[in-house]
Amino acid sequence: MGGADRFDTLGDMYEEMFLLPWRRHLESFSVFAALGTVTGRSVLDIGCGTGLYSRELKRRGAARVVGYDVSGGMLDVARRAERDEPLGIEYTERRDLVEDGAFDACLAVYVLPYAEDYGALLSLCALASRTLRPGGRFVTLPVNPDFHGERTYYERYGLRLVETESRHDASRVTLELCFGRYDERITARYWSRATLERALRETGFASISWPAFRVSGEGTTRHGEDFWRPYLACPHAAIISCTRT
DSSP, rough: SSHHHHHOOOOHHHHHHHSSIIIIIIIIHHHHHHHHOTTEEEEEEEEEETTHHHHHHHHOOOOOEEEOOHHHHHHHHHHHOOOOOOOOEEEEGGGGGGGGTTTEEEEEETTGOOOSSSHHHHHHHHHHHEEEEEEEEEEOOOOTTOOOOOOTTTTTEEEEEESSEEEEEEEEEEEEEETTTEEEEEEEEOHHHHHHHHHHTTTTTEEEEEEOOOOOOHHHHHHHHHHHHHHHHHHHHHEEEEEOO
């Protein structure tokens, strides 16, 4: 989401990034714990990118999965994966085709950080809200309002987070993805905890919580507790879970 043309050429990198330990054993493990069971449910994946989470949702038993993104390049990769391994996932770049009140759950991983102002932040939260049935769950990952300010703090996980200006709502943060053959820079936006919660409440959400990240048993076995300790002490992202009123 956000700056669609910037993401059009990054599909291969996003696919490979999902193989990194922190995404496989920490991020996705924690996201699905926050979502709860999806078996038999309809789920909207906002900012679906190449469809990584969309595919996993379907494999976990979701009855219907719709992936929405504004990046045509990312959706090309997602649709190619659907052709190669049909799972019945629908992909669209048209917001008007995402039906109101049609979904039991909504996921938006690293979408809110691309809202450039409060109006855009409200618009993204409102999209999730209008598509959910009452009581539906929304799980989203913004930049952690308390992320570590040292540039190399997250380097062992394949990324760097750099403050390019003083920390305030909508301030720019540079995400440097530095793993394997990649060294890409993406501009994201910082939002405070209070502002994120205000935007969610204003768009019809309640029971707002911030679940902690957890590491899977396999992740601990493969990499050891010391590998994960810095990230768990101060994650670069946060998880927000809330319900549609």
